[in-house]
Amino acid sequence: MPRFAVKGGLGFDPHLVAFWRPVQLFVMELSKAYEPKEAEEKHYQVWETSGFFKPEANGNASAEKYSIVIPPPNVTGSLHMGHALQHTIMDVLVRRKRMMGYRTLFLPGVDHAGISTQLMVTRQLKQEENKTPKDIGREAFLEKVWEWKNKFGGTITSQMRREGISVDWSRERFTMEDALSNAVKHVFVKLYREGWIYRGARIVNWCPNDRTVLSDLEVVDQTRKDGKLYYLRYPITDSKQTVVVATTRPETMLGDTAVAVNPNDERYASLIGKTVDLPLTGRKITIIADEYVDSEFGTGAVKITPAHDPNDYEIGKRHNLEQLNVMNEDATMNAAAGADFEGLDRYEARKLVLAKFEQLGLLEKIDEYEMTLPVCERCKTVIESLISEQWWVNMSEMRDLALGLKQETGFPHFTPANPHTKVYTNWLENLRDWTISRQLWWGHRIPAYYDQEGRVFVAETPEEAVAEAGTDNLRQDDDVLDTWFSSWLWSFSTMGWADAGFAKSDDINAFHPTDVLVTARDIIFLWVSRMVMSSLKFLGERPFDDVYVTGTVLAADGQRMSKTKGNGVDPLEVFDQYGVDATRMTLAGSSTGMDFAWRDEKVESYRNFANKIWNASRFCLMNSEGASIDPSLLEKSVDAADRWIVSRLNETALAVNKALDGYAFHEAVQILYHFFWDDFCDWYIELTKDEITSGNAEARSRILTVLDQSLRMLHPFMPYLTEELWQKLPGKSAKLHNAAYADADPTIMFADFPIGDQSKVDEAAMSEMAVVIELISKVRNIRAEMRIKNSEPLTVHVAGEAATLKAIGANEARILKLTRAGKIVAEEELSVPKASARTVMTTGAEIAIPLEGLIDFALEIERLEAQIAKLAKEGELLSKQLSNDNFVAKAPADKVAAVRERSAEIEVQLKALSENLDMLK
């Protein structure tokens, strides 16, 4: 419907009347609800272009540093909830420290993601030009990749900007840029010269789809329920006897070079040393004995294929067996498999092998067998084990460095400490050599050069290699390095290590080691541990002090988010629907280190919270004429409510800082949520509303100042909303900044972060307000339970000790307003008619409200009895404790005293309540 359409035909629409009324003029006009998009679009650009994210924004030469490098997302990636969680956590940490005056470096970057990127560009090439990488050649293909990178590589970084993270984009790095590539070459050469990198043929994980070797960490298990165990019968040479072997992969029998049994297996003792006629091949292979064989499994006899199985490979080495490779790189059978099989895919070959065994009457049986298969982490193709010449890193020195650091200094400290500390150390202790070569084109090409005789020369540049070889007739190794071989240098390669001649650059001196690494569980081995090693090895210092390991964001159904299940939640959609700040609060508020399920209800409630902050600020701004932020007002409050909110402010600041220092993000969020909503909105605004709306300039300034302090504490979590509001506060200026940013344009990003001060917690005000709050709550409770309308004025009678009555007297006007009572009568002893509702306060003070004609006696009796029952139950428990001599003797004195005190309170309350109850009966 058009905006100004008039409903109906004649007359005027009552909704339109408002337009014609004189518009009320506010000091500041804010819409009724928070619209996140406006703020999100506006502020990030200003922050970034103003240089606020750069460490250089800090003008204090002696400022302490705080630094975090972001785990580089894949250049092909797009933002998911895991990123959003990690980035939120890091940004919260950095923003707070920045506000506290630290010189902060928050460094972003992107990973070239060898396999993913190559696959993506290959696919695109196929689609657009129907060509393969081979068709166009290495150089042309790499050009295509760079083209792709320049065109689409910015997706992830622009999504990161949307998150509001305060990273220094001027220091953004890419693992394939020159400096980082030089670092990789340098490290490779150094390790090679020291003997830690070597080239050798060993059995490896081969992905037939990607046509490259993979490290153990890039291979994952996949359970196959439809697996089968095939029993193949092999005839013993020159004998009627046969031996049956069980296998899940019949096609590999073409490469068998032995059959193995356990030396202690009596069934086969007589066969050891004999040979079998390997069917379909015409080869004879020996029956050997090896402890590896489990007599209990299958038939107790195992076919041995050293070239296609890691265990068989080991056995083969022990027994000097031939390694017969029967497969090609794409998992088709090769010539060695025999003419019938050459060129067949491994699964086709399997069918044919089985058919032929069947024909020969040598297929004993087929069992159903559930099994797990190794598959490629990325493309899920079943991995083939085969023997291949690859580059490896011997990790022993680096393992010792990392373990030594952990043992001697405790670094890095993991949060949560359990189970990550142990997992980390155990993994290091059992570390194996790392396969670093990959049969790809996209990546850091291995700086190894071969001459005509096949001799290898490893050097950082071709020129050096030529010089060393004494000939320029050299060919560079075709392979590239594992992507992680550049990632593991990330903590310092991003800080100018290569440009400083592989020494400490200014940035490294200023910001390394970084303070904390925030990451998900799955790359502790792949990345975290390797960063520790490389940093110790090449820089001589740890890369980070702490490691905060986030939980996994699960889908609403408690399952992992996955594309195939379609249960994923796209953070960008959540940003659109609920706002970035609400999403950040949700993520931070869920971050306990445990996995957690995504719930729309959560983000909805933080969306509501954002709106609450908006409206509370709106109220303050609507009543801000003649007022401005004035921190000195918090120092000299007279009124109890004011001293109370200042106390709560300080308590909150102390608790928030403590929580964040301990990476207890959920706790910090809870504390802020309740401080702002409960203390500030529900109590402080309501208590002071009269003063504020009536134009009391000091009250107005004070509430603005409290709001300012609150927004500052919320800012690390909700950057957009808080900046939007803070910019509107009268009196906002660079004077409110931490001293390190005195010269910057006013922004809440630089406002001094409240750290809290226990000495500013005013106990007298706290207990005075506790009385006021309790009294108001009790009266409201009576109204609600006795169904007395708010419009019905009441008289509240209170009888109790002097302190309580004094507190009530001092805050009479506010109590009257918030309880909508007409009068408060303080007296030594209650003098009220029988027709009254009664209750009692913690201090034992009695409250009664005469309800002539309004009271429902039955209801009131029920109400009192319920209160009595509840208190009596608690009292019973406490007196039981107190009558236990052991408790009194052994429990800490303050605990006993607390129980005594509470017990006494309950006794007083119970007495008062039952007297009141008697009066009604």
Next chain:
RNA sequence: GGGCAUAUAUGUCAAUUGGUAGACAGCCUCCCUUACAAGGAGGAAGUUGGAGGUUCGAGUCCUUCUAUGCCCACCA
């Protein structure tokens, strides 16, 4: 096979060194009160997975069982 987590209100999750269980959402009652109905006021709801034990006292520590999840190794 080895290791490690988790099990708390209807749901999702909290609970510092053992001190007697909280939040949010949902639910029930009332209220569109001039910051906010994305709101206000009040309320109901839990023998903390089962069983044993240590302790004056256990959600928290120990043993054991059950269920779920994760990691590592292996899987002929």
